Amino acid sequence: MEKTSPTIGAAISLPVIDFANFGDGTSAEAREIADKFFVACRDVGFAYIKNTGISQDTVDDMFELSAKFFNLPIEVKQKALHPPEGWKHRGYSGVGVEKVSEMGFDTNKLALVSEGLDFKESFDYGNENLARLQNIWPPEDALPGFRERAVAFSNVCREFQTSKILPALALGIPGVPKGFFDQYHEQADNQVRLLHYPAAPAEVFLSGERCRINAHTDFDTCTVLFQDDCGGLEVESPDEPGKFIPVPPIPGTVVFNIGDFLMRWSNDILKSTLHRVRAPPQKEGDTGGMTKERFSIPYFMGSDQDKVVDCLPGCFGPDRPKRYEPVNTGQYMNMRLNAAY
Ligand SMILES: O=C(O)CCC(=O)C(=O)O
Numbered sequence: 001m002e003k004t005s006p007t008i009g010a011a012i013s014l015p016v017i018d019f020a021n022f023g024d025g026t027s028a029e030a031r032e033i034a035d036k037f038f039v040a041c042r043d044v045g046f047a048y049i050k051n052t053g054i055s056q057d058t059v060d061d062m063f064e065l066s067a068k069f070f071n072l073p074i075e076v077k078q079k080a081l082h083p084p085e086g087w088k089h090r091g092y093s094g095v096g097v098e099k100v101s102e103m104g105f106d107t108n109k110l111a112l113v114s115e116g117l118d119f120k121e122s123f124d125y126g127n128e129n130l131a132r133l134q135n136i137w138p139p140e141d142a143l144p145g146f147r148e149r150a151v152a153f154s155n156v157c158r159e160f161q162t163s164k165i166l167p168a169l170a171l172g173i174p175g176v177p178k179g180f181f182d183q184y185h186e187q188a189d190n191q192v193r194l195l196h197y198p199a200a201p202a203e204v205f206l207s208g209e210r211c212r213i214n215a216h217t218d219f220d221t222c223t224v225l226f227q228d229d230c231g232g233l234e235v236e237s238p239d240e241p242g243k244f245i246p247v248p249p250i251p252g253t254v255v256f257n258i259g260d261f262l263m264r265w266s267n268d269i270l271k272s273t274l275h276r277v278r279a280p281p282q283k284e285g286d287t288g289g290m291t292k293e294r295f296s297i298p299y300f301m302g303s304d305q306d307k308v309v310d311c312l313p314g315c316f317g318p319d320r321p322k323r324y325e326p327v328n329t330g331q332y333m334n335m336r337l338n339a340a341y
Pocket residue numbers: 193195213218225227233275276277295296297298
């Protein structure tokens with residue numbers, strides 16, 4: 001497997017999968033890429049992907065837009081407030097809303113942040129044409145063009161999902177027919193999440209008591225994550241449970257990971273790996289002060305909610321009986337989302 005060892009703090013080694021020659025997924029080179037991708041998904045559950053086909057300008061533009069949104073006054077952001085029900089995963093959530101209670105977006109209130117709270121604010125949106133869930137946008141005049149540009153970005157991600165991610169997964173997992181995942185992801189039930197981790201006193205994170213986002217696994221089929229240059233993302237080591245390794249930003253790549261849904265679907269052959277965001281690595285001699293703010297944009301890919309999935313072909317047999325009952329996607333996802341709010 002191709003590996004890289006970018007070092008910030010501790011040395012790390014996550015697979016890097018290069019999709020440059022994936023083409024339409026039919027060549028021998030595409031098969032080789034898919035094989036490497038499968039090994040990464042099985043052994044680590046995480047990989048960097050390069051040559052996604054998504055231009056740096058597109059990504060930069062979306063980060064700029066995200067910063068503009070989070071810069072809006074809190075009263076304006078609250079006009080697009082996330083509903084109280086966890087499954088209605090749309091709109092703005094202020095610092096500390098996810099998991100526990102509502103708190104103001106104010107670093108001075110840090111003392112009130114209880115154990116377990118994530119120090120982040122977020123804005124979630126998805127496919128504009130999804131009947132079951134409407135997007136919740138701020139008023140157009142608060143940030144002209146926000147909706148249009150955000151939707152364009154999610155379309156670019158969707159194209160990456162359908163042209164590369166889903167075909168490569170099907171091609172790579174032994175026993176899964178070509179194009180198998182397409183029929184389960186027809187409705188583009190995906191979610192873009194704009195995340196902002198405000199600047200905060202470093203000691204809050206350095207002690208290890210507080211996280212920007214606590215250790216968790218994602219619920220979905222799989223996720224692609226765009227991160228800015230701040231750093232702080234960490235993934236549990238496949239070799240040493242409990243040990244987290246840094247996943248620093250590498251220009252020109254996205255971070256890919258398997259979600260719980262696909263882990264279950266694959267009879268636990270693919271791994272949904274714990275990850276978290278802590279303070280960015282400190283520079284030598286740095287004694288604290290404020291940590292830099294962080295922006296990131298995960299794109300969560302969900303399968304169609306009205307479909308029932310049984311264990312993937314090729315992922316069970318006499319040596320590996322099915323571990324799970326067939327499950328309705330919608331029921332599974334709502335159960336997980338409701339538990340998070
Ligand atoms: O901000 C990040 O880099 C990670 C975000 C994440 O893991 C999530 O929202 O599920």
